[in-house]
Amino acid sequence: MxxxxxxxxxxxxxxxxxxxxxxxxxxxxxxxxxxxxxxxxxxxxxxxxxxxxxNQMARGLKGGRSKLIGMLVADIRNPFSVAITHGVEQACRQYGYSLVVCNTDNDPKQEHQHLDLLGAYQVEGLVVNASGSPERQLHTFISQGTPIVLLDREVDHVAAEVVGLDNHLAIDMALEHLADQGYQAVLYVSEAPEQSSTRQKRLARFCHAAKQHGLAYATSLLANSDSAATLQALSSFLATHQPSACAVLCGNGNATLIVTRLFQQLGLPLGEVGLMGIDELDWCALVPPGITTLAQPTDTIGKTAVQCLMHRIAPHASSMPTELSFSPTLIERGSTHP
Amino acid sequence: MxxxxxxxxxxxxxxxxxxxxxxxxxxxxxxxxxxxxxxxxxxxxxxxxxxxxxNQMARGLKGGRSKLIGMLVADIRNPFSVAITHGVEQACRQYGYSLVVCNTDNDPKQEHQHLDLLGAYQVEGLVVNASGSPERQLHTFISQGTPIVLLDREVDHVAAEVVGLDNHLAIDMALEHLADQGYQAVLYVSEAPEQSSTRQKRLARFCHAAKQHGLAYATSLLANSDSAATLQALSSFLATHQPSACAVLCGNGNATLIVTRLFQQLGLPLGEVGLMGIDELDWCALVPPGITTLAQPTDTIGKTAVQCLMHRIAPHASSMPTELSFSPTLIERGSTHP
DNA sequence: TAAGGTAATGGTATCGGTTCCATTTTGAGC
DNA sequence: GCTCAAAATGGAACCGATACCATTACCTTA
Known part of the structure; x- marks a missing residue:
């Protein structure tokens, strides 16, 4: 007792x-x-x-200052998202805030619920990696004076900073690298672009830039990680363009994972058939002869997002970051040496 | 305006x-x-x-019911932790609670701060994957009537349920598999076991069971992911025991990652020299000929932890789970076929 | 029809802080 | 030593909900 x-x-x-x-x-x-x-x-x-x-609850009540930042993550199991979240959390703590992370599993319904919830907890700022188009709710936050920063993905009609990779530059760097290495035909594999402005931008830029580089190209979209269609697309792409040197460019980490599996399934020799991915992953160095990637500066992106928020919460205390679009880093490995 | x-x-x-x-x-x-x-x-x-x-803040004030569960994670960048967190979050939502995740980066100081914080936010329950030995603070929570569940790692002198893998069984299964496959000497690689009861248990059981199986064995500890010493250990282990069939057993996902790199560095043929890891990772199938692993039921573990908590918060609403230690699943791949 | 019980609703203190305003203390200047 | 402003401290209302207790309305049952 x-x-x-x-x-x-x-x-x-x-x-x-x-x-x-x-x-x-x-x-x-x-x-x-x-x-x-x-x-x-x-x-x-x-x-x-x-x-x-x-007692923070009591504190939050009177002044409305909960010292809480809310974050919406589309897919917490994506290592890229985790890395960003990590950066966001560190930055929050640095400013004396705590972070409430909500994972939406790419489900707009969960996203809606979580936004309600974050509102109920009176978060003072919001970092949003959207899965749907929660315009309405985001506007509610904005009209209440709660600042919002968009991470990686834009949301239509929501005027807020978007922090993330410079998608044009990333695609350009990728294609330049592939062209330099002598690849003449490139297949772009992306997850479904409907929900993500970033995916759309990369896809559009790919088509544009591939043309400019005089490369033969095609694209394939993964419908909820179902790789069957892409397997098909990859086979016929190779059949069409070989013996020209062919390569696959993957739009994000998950696409790289899936395509790497396909390469093994088809017994394609990495390098001879090029493979390159956006997002660096633990294992990219481990699959012989290593997979070339464009790494995103995840910590910087996370920190910048928080800095934006802090500037809006207390304009005097923190300056507005000047840079919101970041350059990737090319990590060259054997998968792009024909 | x-x-x-x-x-x-x-x-x-x-x-x-x-x-x-x-x-x-x-x-x-x-x-x-x-x-x-x-x-x-x-x-x-x-x-x-x-x-x-x-307004949840106001609600939390009067009744003390914040509808918040706090979770301490030792290393959020470990995919295993992420998987568990995902399970915990889902379960919380199911019970109408929200989850505040705090990552401690294996730093006891951060752990201390985060516990203070979670206290300040009046969490109604705590899921703790400890990085240090926060006995004091945990006792404070307990004496205030806040239920606690320990995840994967025990904490000395803290009487709370521990939910996680059945470590003895896992090691036994691993060694049995390796012995069955004809390996005669096994090197066990683990991260530093000081802070983790799980690592200690696995290590101790390994020594015990390897003896029982009549295997030659040795162990190597990774000091903050520095692999130099383990490289040394691995080389000399092979020099000593070859041409007997040798294998390496990795104590967790991170160890598997590091050892896989070492295999490549040394040009060791996977399978001929065996490799097996605890924790299943995305890429284990991708490194030819595939790495054999013991997968943990992460979702179940997360859900069980929350169920424990809920039982304590409202004993009538939820029953106490009977099983707190879970069996791994063997995923057999080429790395353990000599 | 009156008595008595239950269902439906409202009044108000309270949770643990913050904040505005009032009051007391202190010290500088003459 | 006295005045007066500034510094230090305290009192009490308030933030937005909950919860206990009181009240009103509506049926039963004798």
């Missing part, structure tokens, strides 16, 4: 320190300086012995 | 519906049935037009 000891409150600290609620509140808030050194010491001591910690 | 419209409150809804705060509160709480159909309709309508949503 252990007695359940409640968490101590500001009143108890005040009583023990021989001070008023107000002073204790000041001590734990922004106004500690206004207290005399002796009072500060008494409060510090009292709080220490009681193990007092302000 | 868009006017910043505040989020509407219960009072506004009450006024619009011509009802009292109390009734509106009942409508959104557990007591909706007590309201007459006509009142329910009026409130529903009012809430709808105002876009009202209860």
């Amino acid at each position: 252990s007695s359940i000891s409640r968490r101590s409150t500001i009143i108890e600290v005040a009583r023990l320190a021989g001070a008023s609620k107000t002073s204790v509140s000041r001590y734990f808030g922004e106004e500690r300086d206004r207290l005399s050194p002796s009072l500060q010491a008494r409060i510090a001591h009292a709080a220490g012995t009681l193990g007092y910690q302000p | 868009s006017s910043i419209s505040r989020r509407s409150t219960i009072i506004e809804v009450a006024r619009l519906a011509g009802a009292s705060k109390t009734s509106v509160s009942r409508y959104f709480g557990e007591e909706r049935d007590r309201l007459s159909p006509s009142l329910q309709a009026r409130i529903a309508h009012a809430a709808g037009t105002l876009g009202y949503q209860p």
